[in-house]
Amino acid sequence: MSSNTASSSGGSGDSSAARKNSKRPKYSKFTQQELPACKPILTPGWVISTFLIVSVIFIPLGVISLFASQDVVEIVDRYDNDCIPAPARTNKVAFIQGDAPKACNRTLTVTKRMKQPIYVYYQLDNFYQNHRRYVKSRSDSQLRSPKFENQISACKPEDDAGGQPIVPCGLIAWSLFNDTYTLSRNNTPLAVNKKDIAWKSDKEHKFGNKVFPKNFQKGNLTGGATLNPDIPLSEQEDLIVWMRTAALPTFRKLYGKIETDLDNGDTIQVTLQNNYNTYSFSGKKKLVLSTTSWLGGKNDFLGIAYLTVGGICFFLALAFTIMYLVKPRRLGDPSYLSWNRNPGGGR
């Protein structure tokens, strides 16, 4: 009796009959936590070589990126203040909302040869396309197919006009940018190709080719451009570009592209219609002409960041080498153990 109870209550290792049937659990490397493992120790060798490898990789990448960005030629022209005639500058909002002619002439000078295609952008500052109520004010199902014309719940207040649904509905479409630019060089007009300015995925899948604008800008307040009701949405590329809401309050959107080269010293005459009201919220409007490289437009940030990080890593490799030489510590020196350094105390 006693041996029975002893074996049922004790674990293994009991010094009587229990030794015959061991209660030891089945061994596996996973449950006994004995999986083969890599135990990295950040020795000075590893630290310095990591920094060197990072700098060796990053510095050339930074040079490549910076060259790509430096090759890009960009002309930026802010026109929203100058395109208001002097007498109207005291009340710009009234001017822009009124019926006065809005045509404006600007001159741009090319300072470096620009190879085609040259992209024409409009840049807006202080325009919060990323505002929460603005971003949600659209109906993607409506844009795709005429079947979902009535799915306008998120589009308030621009959801219907007199009971009929607006296509495309929402504040984003309603506030479509409507300044236009006509460019000419030496009195010969420069053709601006407005095809293929939107992402292909948007044109083919997000905006349907059977959806036509309806009841658009019919309300009391006109927010922006009107749309031709005979052209399906998949071909209204200005709308498609505009509806890809920007991430930050300062953004550029593609207007078109010029397919001829521009030489150094060329003067470009721009006749623009200054229709869009950015004056009520102190926004800025700029016209941008820019070439691109394989990495994109003129943005030195990536190149400078790579170079800076590569340089910092190189400098750190040197600094750590000096540190390891000046203040050496033998690896695995037991005198650094806290109970050897100050017995009874420690870290």
Place this chain on the structure above:
Amino acid sequence: MIQAAHVGIGISGMEGMQAVMASDFAIAQFRFLTDLLLVHGRWSYLRICKVVMYFFYKNLTFTLTQFWFTFRTGFSGQRFYDDWFQSLYNVFFTALPVIVLGLFEKDVSASLSKRYPELYREGIRNSFFKWRVVAVWATSAVYQSLVCYLFVTTSSFGAINSSGKIFGLWDVSTLVFTCLVIAVNVRILLMSNSITRWHYITVGGSILAWLVFAFVYCGITTSRDRNENVYFVIYVLMSTFYFYFTLLLVPAVSLLGDFIYQGVERWFFPYDYQIVQEIHRHESDATKADHLEIENELTPQEARSYAISQLPRELSKHTGFAFDSPGYESFFASQLGVYAPQKAWDVARRASMRSRPKVPKK
């Protein structure tokens, strides 16, 4: 009798299971106590500290990127990431690696833990979960969130490939999310002392799961009235060189800060376990030697005592339970079929009770 303690450890054995039933931890032999404390208890402390710190760090980093974004949305509350990306961040994309960390993290091996019992003092001094440690992790989270957010938003202004097209909000946010998932997952490898293949599988698998989910989620449209914000975004991103350049730069810069900190800390302010690791860095993992020796072979002396115990002997009536007296009334003994002999005075007492009504005798 012990009335109060921080932890109760019961040892099961000849005196029965009462201590086991009343304890927090139960072991079978007294010598297992060294393992419980010095090996498993210490590892458990280390693992819990790391897991908790990592959880706060990864969520802080994730949330702070959105926080920096609010400054640029007119404080309107626009979310930076798509809803599903945000919800599944903690479920699929960063959950498994930290579980593997909590299961397998070992600063030194079991035999070394027992050879240097003073390592246990790190737990007593709470050296892995002080405010100082929390502050370091929080600073790292702030730094990484700033890097992920600022590097991407600054460098994605303007055209990002040769076609001159522009990214929208959801392209930028998906790129930040990708950099973040990679940085936060690779951080596990930086903070592990012992990296098993499960670490690689879960870290790689989480990043892969994110990509697979993005491919699937960005490729579908439904007929519901919902904002299909990230439709095709990941494919648009992957069609640019810019994406790959950013993907190399941002996680590397994020982790650079932690790497520098770890290098400096190990050199100038090493923990005790780090010194022990260095002392024994050339020794290979002696796995079988860590086992407590529980062999089934008997030494000659043990074989002799076993044989002696097998000789016919007087069977003890003790049941192994405290206060269970076999000489009088033993519940457990009676369960096993051993009854105490009747006492003469008890027989007489019961015989004299026959005609009396059942009255409680106290």
